[in-house]
Amino acid sequence: MAKISKAACIGGGVIGGAWAARFVLAGTDTRIFDPHPEAQRLMSEVMANAERAYGMLTSAPLPVKGTLSFSESLEEAVRGADWIQESVPEKLDLKRSVLAQIDAAADPKALIGSSTSGLMPTDLQRDMRHPERMFVAHPYNPVYLLPLAELVGGKNTTRAVLEDAKVKLATIGMTGMIINKEIEAFVGDRLLEAFWREALWLIKDDICDTETLDNVIRYSFGLRWAQMGLFETYRMAGGGAGMRDFLSKYGPSLSRPWTKLTDVVDPDADLVEKIAVQSDAQSGQRGIRELERIRDQNLVGIMQALKAGDEGRGWGAGKLLAEFEAHLWKTAPKHQANPSNEALKLLEVKVPAVWIDYNGHMTEYRYTQCFADASEALLQMIGVDTDYVRSGHSYYTVESHVRLLAEARLGDALYVTAQLLPSDGKKIHTFMSLYRASDDTLLSTYEHLLLHVSSKESRSVPPLPEVMGKLKLLIEAHAVLPAPDAAGRSVGQRS
Structure with missing residues (x-):
């Protein structure tokens, strides 16, 4: 299985830093370019959390850690890299400019992924000389633990590049899901945006507060989704007759005015203040790094539990973890x-x-x-x-x-x-x-x-x-x- 021999991360913030941690812990030498004056300190904190999480996640023999270094320029960072991950702020002109610089400086065969949450890859490719090797690799935070990256090509991206990216991601414990067509926000963020919009209405209309809403998610369907997603969960709700019976029973309810998904909430000052006050009361006594460690520990527990499912073959994200561990054992010295x-x-x-x-x-x-x-x-x-x-x-x-x-x-x-x-x-x-x-x-x-x-x-x-x-x-x-x-x-x- 082709591995990533050298990686470069352009942007070392929350997403870029977590990408770097994922690469390094998979044994890949990684260089970062980020002009932020505290980039190295912030990266050291992300790396510490990632190493802590991996200590809980698996007993399989991790490879020798890759080296992590900071470069003085973008050109120096991408030199010799075969996977380059761009994670700069979500501004089209900025990303186009950075991707064009990466394209000019990188090996022509290097894969170039963008961590954009919603910009179209065709728009991002516009100024590149080798646009065929550029694609969206949209991950989910924390990247070093959550195994999914949505792979989305633009009109100039070759299918072979997407397939190559999928194979390479498997060697660092991730799964690349190739999305058939490029659309704004892709698949995951499309779903999250709809969910987020309805959640904002529920808070604005005083149906519940932020803590109640989060509890509804984490104590019910959030647990189901962690293992089976949406459609497989609803298939079971249809009983022995499966999805056809479910849709015939519950499909008509979609015409009822239960939600406000087509009505956009106005995030005015009053709503922002309401949510901020409720969120501070819910979890404001804990700092961000402490919350990250709690989140990581909970995710590890869920993934370990799912790994034991299906008679030890794993289920959902646990199956991916089991496959990654098998890869680690096979490739370990x-x-x-x-x-x-x-x-x-x-x-x-x-x-x-x-x-x-x-x-x-x-x-x-x-x-x-x-x-x-x-x-x-x-x-x-x-x-x-x-x-x-x-x-x-x-x-x-x-x-x-x-x-x-x-x-x-x-x-x-x-x-x-x-x-x-x-x-x-x-x-x-x-x-x-x-x-x-x-x-x-x-x-x-x-x-x-x-x-x-x-x-x-x-x-x-x-x-x-x-x-x-x-x-x-x-x-x-x-x-x-x-x-x-x-x-x-x-x-x-x-x-």
Whole structure:
């Protein structure tokens, strides 16, 4: 799958900065050009939130972070980039001018995306020498978490460019939805504008306040939309007869004057003040960065829950997350199963803020997560990857024993080592140790038994030869190591 090797972000504000964070965390070297005097400080705050969110989002091995640098000029930023994302303010003349500068300075084969929320790509292409490679890539905030970008071409954009952009976005965990025709505001903002217009009327007419309106969304159809969208939700409302029955029952209600969608509200001073006062009362006690962190944590929770849907295959945005994680595992540098007479070093991780409990220590289940991630790395090492699992074979944990020996704190660098104990391959018996890197303090140990199974036969079977061969070499190499003192311990056993 073609990846984005170098990216450039022209404009580093809320959207441009989040694009840069998405690129960097996917392992892409990224340069930013933004003349704002505090651009670097603001970008560091966005990057900190993005890294915090990814620490919660996935345990798949992220690639080595790409470099993030600021350029003194637009021309310097785009030099050598194969994806250039323009995210300057939503002014047609400004965007045309910036895109023309990008076009003149960039490699002719580079893709050029615009983050515009509604300007037509044909209008934006007007002054470009290579308009065929320019398109709208309209994301949703926060770009580093929400996976959608609407891909909209102008009259000069080639379909091959849009298809190439879609493939490249998948390598950074996004999905590019190609929109068939260019229209103002595209698809997402068309829907949001209609929704926003009706919401303003409900506030203006004192039907409810801003907090009530937000609660109606987040406690009801917002949860449904997060997994199934609009049409699939309404299909179920039609019962067994499906969408035809739903439309026959509820279609006539569209003629009733329930909404004011064709009547534009006047955002006069009184309405602006009313909304501002209600919004301040609703959430004004929290700063923007705090709200962003709360938003990110909630989004991660929803996406993780959706990832577990459909029997682990994922649903909605969770399915996209599962696919991105599979891509990360497949493209991550593999630990080589080179047999040596020493314990394997399988995992290195730094304790993020979300792993800390109310005592300021790493919470209990995160120790086990470290060992689970190390076990995943061991399985990848011997060839038990996503393709192997799809073929109908896997290892299941059947027993484990954890000892918690010392505390880890925020920011501590940790690593896990593993020793393979005598086993036959059908069973894997490991003893793992979690250390603090700064002083090699032993924090925890984990004795672990895995059983190889055939999911098709629903029973334990020996691993396939290619896995067994790698595993046997490791078991034999570790057979000369002394047994760990704590191996075979039971709960409460005296030292």
